[in-house]
Amino acid sequence: MAQMMTRRMPPGLEEGVEKMSPTEELGLEHAMLDRILLVMDKTLTDAGDSSKPDLGPINQACRIIKQLVDQHHMKIEEEAIYPRFEKGELADFARTLWAQHNDMRKMVARMEDLSMTGAVRDRSEMEELKRIFEGFHKMVMAHAAWEETVLFPAVEGTWSGDELNDLRKLQENDEKKLLGKGATKKEYDMLADLEASAGISGVADFTRRI
Numbered sequence: 001m002a003q004m005m006t007r008r009m010p011p012g013l014e015e016g017v018e019k020m021s022p023t024e025e026l027g028l029e030h031a032m033l034d035r036i037l038l039v040m041d042k043t044l045t046d047a048g049d050s051s052k053p054d055l056g057p058i059n060q061a062c063r064i065i066k067q068l069v070d071q072h073h074m075k076i077e078e079e080a081i082y083p084r085f086e087k088g089e090l091a092d093f094a095r096t097l098w099a100q101h102n103d104m105r106k107m108v109a110r111m112e113d114l115s116m117t118g119a120v121r122d123r124s125e126m127e128e129l130k131r132i133f134e135g136f137h138k139m140v141m142a143h144a145a146w147e148e149t150v151l152f153p154a155v156e157g158t159w160s161g162d163e164l165n166d167l168r169k170l171q172e173n174d175e176k177k178l179l180g181k182g183a184t185k186k187e188y189d190m191l192a193d194l195e196a197s198a199g200i201s202g203v204a205d206f207t208r209r210i
Helices: 001-009 015-018 024-047 056-087 091-114 124-158 159-179 183-197
Strands: none
Touching: 015 183, 024 056, 024 124, 024 159, 024 183, 056 091, 056 124, 056 159, 056 183, 091 183, 124 159, 159 183
C-alpha cells in the first residue's frame, strides 16, 4: 500500500503544486532531491563491503539529478534568481550558492561514472564513491537550508507580484519543455521508480523508535 501511494498521486496534489508560489516550488524540488539522496544513502549502506554491490540505483539517481536538478532547478536559479542578488548584502552569498552548483555538477558526474556499470571495480573506488556522496549530501543539505531560510524569503520580500508571476511562468514553461505534458506526475513517477529500484516502499521504511 505504501508503494502504491507513491505511484498514485493523491487527489489535489498536482493541483496544489500548480498553486504554489515560485519559491515554494523550489522548496518542493529540494524535498524531491532529499528523497533521491535517501535512495543513494540506502544503496551505499546496503552495499556495505561487498565486492560486487548493486549500484544501479546510484547511477539512476545521478541521471535524474542531472535532468531535474541541473537542467531545471539549478538553471532557474542561475538564470533568474542569483543574478538579481549580484549587488548588495547578499552578493557574496549568491556567488557561493552559484559556485556550489558547479561543485555539485562535478560530484554527480563522478558518482555517475563510478556507478556506470552498476558496480565499482575495486575497494578504493567504492571508498571514493562513499566519500563523494557524503560530501555531496552535506553540501546539498546546507545549500538548500540556506536558500530556504535566507534567499527565498528575500525573493518573496523584495520582488513585486508581477516579478514573482514571471518567475512562476518561467518555471512552468521550462518544466514543460523538459518533460512535456503532465510534468508533475512524471517527476513523481521517476521518484517512485527510483525508490522501488532501491527497495524503498514508502515513508514508513524510515520510521525509527527508541
